[in-house]
Each structure stands twice: as structure tokens, then as C-alpha cells.
Amino acid sequence: SQTIHQWPATLVQPVGSPLSLECTVEGTSNPNLYWYRQAAGRGLQLLFYSVGIGQISSEVPQNLSASRPQDRQFILSSKKLLLSDSGFYLCAWSQGQGGYEQYFGPGTRLTVT
Amino acid sequence: KQEVTQIPAALSVPEGENLVLNCSFTDSAIYNLQWFRQDPGKGLTSLLLIQSSQREQTSGRLNASLDKSSGRSTLYIAASQPGDSATYLCAVRRNQFYFGTGTSLTVIP
Numbered sequence: 001s002q003t004i005h006q007w008p009a010t011l012v013q014p015v016g017s018p019l020s021l022e023c024t025v026e027g028t029s030n031p032n033l034y035w036y037r038q039a040a041g042r043g044l045q046l047l048f049y050s051v052g053i054g055q056i057s058s059e060v061p062q063n064l065s066a067s068r069p070q071d072r073q074f075i076l077s078s079k080k081l082l083l084s085d086s087g088f089y090l091c092a093w094s095q096g097q098g099g100y101e102q103y104f105g106p107g108t109r110l111t112v113t
Numbered sequence: 114k115q116e117v118t119q120i121p122a123a124l125s126v127p128e129g130e131n132l133v134l135n136c137s138f139t140d141s142a143i144y145n146l147q148w149f150r151q152d153p154g155k156g157l158t159s160l161l162l163i164q165s166s167q168r169e170q171t172s173g174r175l176n177a178s179l180d181k182s183s184g185r186s187t188l189y190i191a192a193s194q195p196g197d198s199a200t201y202l203c204a205v206r207r208n209q210f211y212f213g214t215g216t217s218l219t220v221i222p
Contacts, residue, residue, distance in 0.1 A: 006156075034210070042214065043202075043212050044202070044204075044212040046209060046210070059209070090156055092157075092210075100145075101159055101162045102147060102206075102210055103159060104149075104157040104159075105156050106155060107155065107156045109154065
């Protein structure tokens, strides 16, 4: 069966510090991978998605970036965090395009102080 | 751009009641619609997936319907239980997934 992991679970970082969040998927190959942010009281905002290694599409211009160094690994990064980067970050995967289901990881709670 | 709306934003019901959550979307050109459950501080758990060619899907006490032409879906929960308390989100997929802001459900024992 497929499993999706995210770490760390919680993170408290000062403004201006770097960020690296990691997501890995097990039990599938060549998944589509997604990073979402969920701010308090708001819906999910799609940040990045990837259809393959090294292929990253950005939905929202910001100081975040994403990379996919391996087929089942997706990394969200920032060189300098802003207060507005605080939120709940969720990684998700689906099998290809079309009518496939999307599955989510447990999330990372990021607080920028 | 696809917009997804969920009404009501919050709902409180006594245990045992049947209830309906609503989801509407503006662009009917979708591949599928998915209902999720989110517990506080947790990720999203998939409940039901309805393909664009389907009218409804059922899983246990849950039944989801889809009327693509009118841009609407409903999630019916039968005989609600306190363990059903959570936020319920719907998402529609075309090239990407578009999410509603959710309905926060509280089932009172």
C-alpha cells in the first residue's frame, strides 16, 4: 500500500532563517506531487506541483521554492522566512493526470516568529 | 478560474441526526470531485471520490452525490456520531485540485 511521510511535524523558526520541509511517498512510482499551505481559517492554497523528477510548477509567486531530486521525494524550501510563511504545510500525491484520487500526508505546522 | 464554495461554514447537530453538507463549483469541466475529512492539526483523509461520469458514491454511512451540470455536490452523513466531528472539505479536479474552505461539523453527544 502507499504511504506518504512528512517531516518535521512541527517547526518554529525565526524570521529570516532558512526552511526545508521534506515529503516522501512509498509504494508507488512516478506520482504527481503537490505542496499546499493552509493558513488559519482559510482553504488550501496550492503552492507547487510536480509531474516528474526536476519538473516543478509554481502556482503562487513567493519566497518559497520546491525541488524533486528523486521520483518520490519532494522538498519545500526557503532562503529567508517571512512571518506570513506561517501555516500548515501539506504534501499530497496522486497517480497521474485525470480522474485519480489525491492522498495527503500528515502535515507540518510551521510557526515563524 | 475554478471556485469552490462550501455551505454552511459551520454546523452543529445532536448525535443521531442525518445531515447534508453542500459543495458548489463554478466550472463544470471537471475530472472528479473528492470529499475529505480533516481533524484538527492533521492532514486530509479521503472519504469519497466521484468521477465526472458518476452520480453518486457510497461508503458506510456516507453518501456523496454529484450534479456536474449544476455545479453541485452533497455529502450525506447518516446517523451522525460524535466521532464524525471534523472539518469536511470538497475538492474538484481539472488540471489541478481546487478546494473549498470546508464545513466544520460538531456532533453533540
